[in-house]
Every structure is written in C-alpha cells, then in structure tokens.
Amino acid sequence: MNAVAIFDIGKTNKKAFLFNESYQIVWENSVNLPETTDENGFPCEDILALKNWFLQCWEEMKLQTQYHLKAVNFSTYGASFVYIDEEGNPLTPLYNYLRPYPEKLKNKFYSKNKGEEVFAVKTASPVLGSLNSGMQIYRLKKENPEVFDKVKYCLHLPQYMSFLLTQQGFTDITSIGCHTNLWNFNKMKYHKWIEKQNITEKLAPIHSSEDAVIIENDIAVGIGLHDSSSALIPYIINFEDPFVLLSTGTWVITMNPFNDKKLTFEELQNDCLCFLQYKGKPVKASRLFAGNEHEIQSLKLAKHFDVAVDSYKHVLYDKEIITKLRAKFKQYTKGDSKILKDCPFNKRDLSEFENYDEAYHQLMLDLIAQQIVSTKLVIHNSPVKKIFVDGGFSKNSIYMNLLAEAFPEMEVYAASMAQASSLGAALAIHKSWNTKPIQNDLIDLKFYKH
Template sequence: MNVAAIFDIGKTNKKVFLFDENYKIVWEKSINLDETVDEDGFPCEDIEVLKNWVFERLSEIKTLTNYVLKAINFSTYGASFVYIDKEGKVLTPLYNYLKDYPEDLKNDFYKKYKGEEVFAVKTASPVLGSLNSGMQIYRFKEEKPDLFEKVKYCLHLPQFLSFLLTNEAYADITSVGCHTNLWNFKKMKYHKWLKSEGISVKIPPFHYGKDTIKSQDGLAVGAGLHDSSSAIIPYTINFTEPFVLLSTGTWSISLNPFNNKPLTFEELQHDCLCYLQYTEKPVKAARLFSGNEHEIQTKRLAEHFNVPVDMFKDVYFDKNVVSNLRALNFQIIYPKKYNFDILKECPFQKRELSIFKSYETAYHQLMLDLVEQQVFSTNLVIRNSPVKKIFVDGGFSKNSIFMNLLAEAFPDVEVYAASMAQASALGAALAIHQNWNPKPIQNDLIDLKFYKH
C-alpha cells in the first residue's frame, strides 16, 4: 500500500508514523533521545543523534516490503534554530528555548526597535526571551560574530530536517509566524530589524506548506511544519463552521482560526499569541500552563490524602459535589474578581487541603479552579468572533469533570471532546495530500463526543 512517513519531533518524544491513503496509522516507532549540553552546560537537543535516528528510521521504512513510500513530512516543536554553513554543516548546538536570555542584550534590542510594547504588538510576540526564536539569532550574531559570519542559512528545526533529505533550504510561514519576533503582522512581511542587523540574507526563501520538494529518489518531501499549526489542520479541513480548538497537554492552548482581529498589548500580556497557518491565515491563540499546574496539584493531593498520584483517573464528574462546593464558596458560576492574576496563578494553590473531607471533593475543587482559569483564557480568543463549537483534544478531553464544567461555562457554544490519533502528525500528512494521495480526504478523521450543559 502507498504510505506517507511523518516524523513528529517533540521535545521529549520523537515519533515516526506511516499513514495509509485513508490517513490511518499503519506503522509507528517512538523513542526518547538523550539530551546533550551546549557550551554553557545548558541541556539541549542532540542534533547529531536526532539526525541519525531520522536516517535510521527511513532506511528501516524502505526495507518494509508491504509499504510503498510516496511522501515524507515533518512536524516539530517550534522556537528552535539550526545554523548551517555553505556546505550544509551544522555550526552550533541546537540551543534550548528555555535558556535564560541575557537581560542587557534584551534591553538593548528593544530600545533599538521602539520598545517592548510597540514591537510586541507589531510582531504579535509577547516578550519571551529565547522563546522568541528570532532573539536566538540576534544573540548568536552579537556574542559570536565570527562564527555567525560563516552561517549560510538559519533554519527552523522542521525545515532543517527537510533540508537533510532534499539539500534545499527553505523557510516556512508556520515556523516564522509564531512568537518569533521575525514577522510584522501589520505588513505581513519580515520585520525590518532583520535587514538592519544583516540577518535577512541568511534566511532562505519561503516554501508553501502544501507543496513538496522532489528528492533524488522521486519522493515528495514537505518543507516541514511547526507542530502547533500542524495540529489544527485536520480541524480546518473537517469543519467550516467557526470553532475554537482547545489543545491540552502541558500547556492548554486555545486556538481560534476565525478571529483575525490584531492582537492588543493587553492580550499579549495575557499570553495571547498569533500563529500563522500554512495557508498564511492568522490563528489567534491563548496559552495557559494548566497541564503543568494539574500535575503539581495532583501530587500535592496524593501526598495529603496518602493515595496514588494517578488516583484522579478514577474520579468522575459528580454534580452534587460541584453544587456543594459552589455553595461552600458562595460561588456564582463565572467570572469572579481575584486580587491576583488568575491567568498566572491557579486559585487552588491558595486552598487549605484540610477543609476537604475526601480526595474526590478536593479534586473536584481543583478542576473547578482550573476550568475557571481556562474560561478566562479561552474567552480572550473567542471575544468578537462567531464561534459555535469548542473542540477539546489532548489530556483534558478524557477528563469527565473538566469537560462537564467547561460545557457548563459556555452555555451558548457546543463543547466536544475530540479524539484523533496524533493530530500534529496527521496535519503534516494532510498538508501535502495533493502530492501523494489520489483519494479524497474523508470526513471521519476526528471522533467527537458531545457534552451537554
């Protein structure tokens, strides 16, 4: 059977899938690769090890006799640059976007370019240090000018992996258009600082996400996509009515492809971003660190009640527990005023665990608090747009308490738990559909479960 191979490279998990022409996964492999450190001793991706793993998996796929490989594409985490010289040799470690950014360098940069507020609004990029991948290039140029001279191209990670197979260097709009400080959203072109700093000559031309590059052995190879933008592709293909996708994991990200109002500085301060889809349409997004918070608080609960850490998996939505908790807190459904920033701090952090008589009750309160944060965050991207549905995918979509409370908090919108195997890998396969797959895309790629309010 004809297949497309998709490499889905997360920060911890590296996976490769073979999709058949009906977009079913017919073969997969995954691995956690050990990190290395950069010259400052900061942990980072080992680009050599990753490169070898990709080539090994490709050789393995080519030996599988029941599959005919037609196409390859990549979806990887964002905010990571690989710098290559004119021979295609990698010049530096793959610096980690969690690395602290030198304060003085950051201040100089923003002072030079009209200050944080003006710059952040123009580039739809909250001030995030190394997470703004353009700032990594700026730092490299300032701190190691001689080595920077040797750079032929700065490639985001998905485009570097594509380059390994095609020897052609490209940029991709989903990687550039995501809190990178590189793109001027008002003018829909690169921000002029790249030219003034002599960087724009080291950025390769754009390649459209739906087009492929033909490699030596006749394979259609995509230029690669940023995983957050890739994950939304199956939804935009299947649903035309306005929706928000709430993608949950360590971060819960509310993505609204139907809100093209420019970001305000206030929204940027609330961790709103703008992503560009592979079709170049903007997606307004709001981030909340709620998967991480859930992990911290469930550990705290497990210690207090002396139960296993994953006890929450056996707790199901109980209407009575919720109404008792609400009565206890005199809590009208939403929104309540807090004397702290509810998007930065979960109210549950301040709660005394001794007031809860059981683990189940305490866990329901944690979910009430997390959903309250979620409503604030999601409302930032729903505002002023005609959204009719919310699709929740990832970890929280399987949590009955979260789903029921969310449905109740949005009475005018239909709320669904959506499940689909490997959204970002599937998106990368669908993006290049026309180049490898003669069949029409079927409309049952996503399983939906409706939650009544």
C-alpha cells in the same frame, strides 16, 4: 498501497509513522534521546543523535515493501534554529529555547525597536527571551559574529529535517509566524529589523507548507511545519463552521482560526499571541499552564489523602459535589484576568475537604475558572459556535462538563484522533502522495450537554 512517512519531533518524544491513504497508522517507531549540553553547560537537543536516529528510521521505512513510500513530511517543536554552513553542517549546538536570555542584550534590542509594547504588538510576540526564536539569531550575531558570518541559512528545526533529505533550504510560514519576533503581522512580511541587521540573506526562501520537493525514487519531501500549526490542520480541513480548539497537554492552548482582530498589548501580557496557520492566515491563541498545574496539585492531593497519584483518572463528574462545593467555598467567577497568574487552588486548605473526590472536583472548578478567562480572550468578538478539546483534558469528564456549563451558547466536544500533529503534516502534502479524497471522519467527537 501508497504511504507517507511522518517524523514528529517533540522535546521529549521523537516519533516516526507511516500513514496509508486512509490516514491509518501502519508502522511506527519512537525514541527518547538523551540531551547534551551547549558550550555554557545548558541542556539542549543532541542534533547529531537526532540526525542519526532520523536517517536510520528513514532507511527502515524504505524497507517496508508492502507499502509504496510516496512522500515524507515533518512536524517539530518550534523556537529552535539550526545554523548551517555552505556544506550544510550545523555550526552551533541546537540551543534550547529555555536557556536564559541576557537582559542587557534584550534591553538593547527593544530600545532600538521602539520599545517592548510597540514591537510586541507589531510582531504578535509576547516578550519571551529565547522563546522568541528571532532573538536567538540576534544573540548569535552579537555574541559570536565570526560564527554568524559562516552561516548560510538559519533553518527552523522542521526545515532542517527536510534539508537532510533535499539539501535545499526553505522557510515555512508556520515556523516564522509563531512568536518569533521576525514577522510583522500588520504588513504580513518580515519586520524591518532583520534587514537592518543583515539577517535577511541568511533566511532561506519562504515556501508554502503544502509544497514538496521530489528526490530519488520520486519521493515528495515536504518542507515541514511547526507542531502547533500542524495539529490544527485536521480541524481546519474537517470543519467549516467557526470553532476554537483547546489543545490540552502541559499547556492548554486555545486556538481561534476565526479571530482576525489585532492583538492588544494587554492581550499579549495575558499570554495571548498570534501564529500563522499552514495557509498563511493568522490564528489568535492564548496559553494557560493548566496541565502543569494539574500535575503539581494531583501530587499534593495524592500525598494528603494517601492515595495513588493517578487516582483522579477514576473520579467521574458528580453534579451534587459541585453544588455542595459552590455553597461551601468561595468560587472565582468574576472573570478577572488576575486569576491567570496563579491558580486559586494553591490557597485552598486541603483539610477542609471531606475526601479526595471532593478536593479533586474543587481543583477542576479552579482550573476551569482560569480556563474561562484564557479562552474568552480569543473567543471575544468572533463568530465561534463550537469548542473542540483534544489531548489529556478531553478524557476528563469533570473538566468537560464544567467547560460545557461555562459556555452554554457553544457546542462543546471532546475530540480525539491518533497523533494530531503527525496527521496534520500528512494532510498538508496530501496532493503529493494520496490519490483518494480526504475523508471527513478523521476526528472522533463526543458532545457534552450543559
């Protein structure tokens, strides 16, 4: 049977899978690689260790003789460049997108480009320092011109992984279209600052995310995708009716592929952005640090009530508790965007709650109050009728029931599938390896009534 190899490179976990033609995982491998540091001592990905693990896995996959390995593709975290020379060797560490950005250099950049507000709206990129990957190129050019001169290509991480097999440089629209400061969303082309800084020739040719290059043994190699865009692909393929996807993890990212309204500066300030999905269409998205907040508050609750840290996993939605809490405590239901800056639960006095279950229900009420505002930012003025939730919160009955109640005009579903971003990368190059039609049961749905 035909199979496709997928490498899913996260900041923490590196995973490799073989999918058969029915999109079932038939082989897997995962590793956590220790970080190294850059020249300033800031933690970063060990690019050599990553390369070695990848090539070792690739050889193992080719030995799985029960499957006919037809293709390979990549889904990786974004905002990360590998600068390669003429021989294809990295010239710098794989700088961390969390490393602090020099304020003076940032101010110089924006003052040359009509200021933060005008530039951010044009590029659909909130001002995020190193998380705007184009700013990393600008920094390299200004701080290290000798190294910059040796750069043949600046490759985002998914395209570097592909390069290791093809020795060909490509640029993928999902990588350059995600808060990079590189893409002009008004004109749907590179922003002119890139040409002015003589960076254009160091960006490899743009190719479709559905393209593949044939290497030895007739294996098709995809050019790779940004993981957020990749995780959206199964939904775009499986559902025609307008929807939003809440992808929940450390961040809860609300993605709306059916909102083509231009971003406003106010939306950008509230952590909205646009990225490009694999067919090049804009997706409006909002971010909320809700998974991280949930983790912090769960630790506080466990300590205060002297219970296990993961006790919340056993707390089921209780409508009576919700009714009681709404009568007893102030709830945040105005929909003011100020709520996005700080979770109301931070100001709650835990001694006022009778028990752990009651306090945890209030935490979820406060997180949902924030989520309503964040999600409405991207649902506004669009024809969306369905909300899909995947990731950690999709398994939380309190979160799901409160979300369904908050959006009574929507159909709200908990969605689950194995490895969404890996599945998306496999689907993107379906025609290069799979002889079967794409089935419509890749995603399991559970409907929540309001």
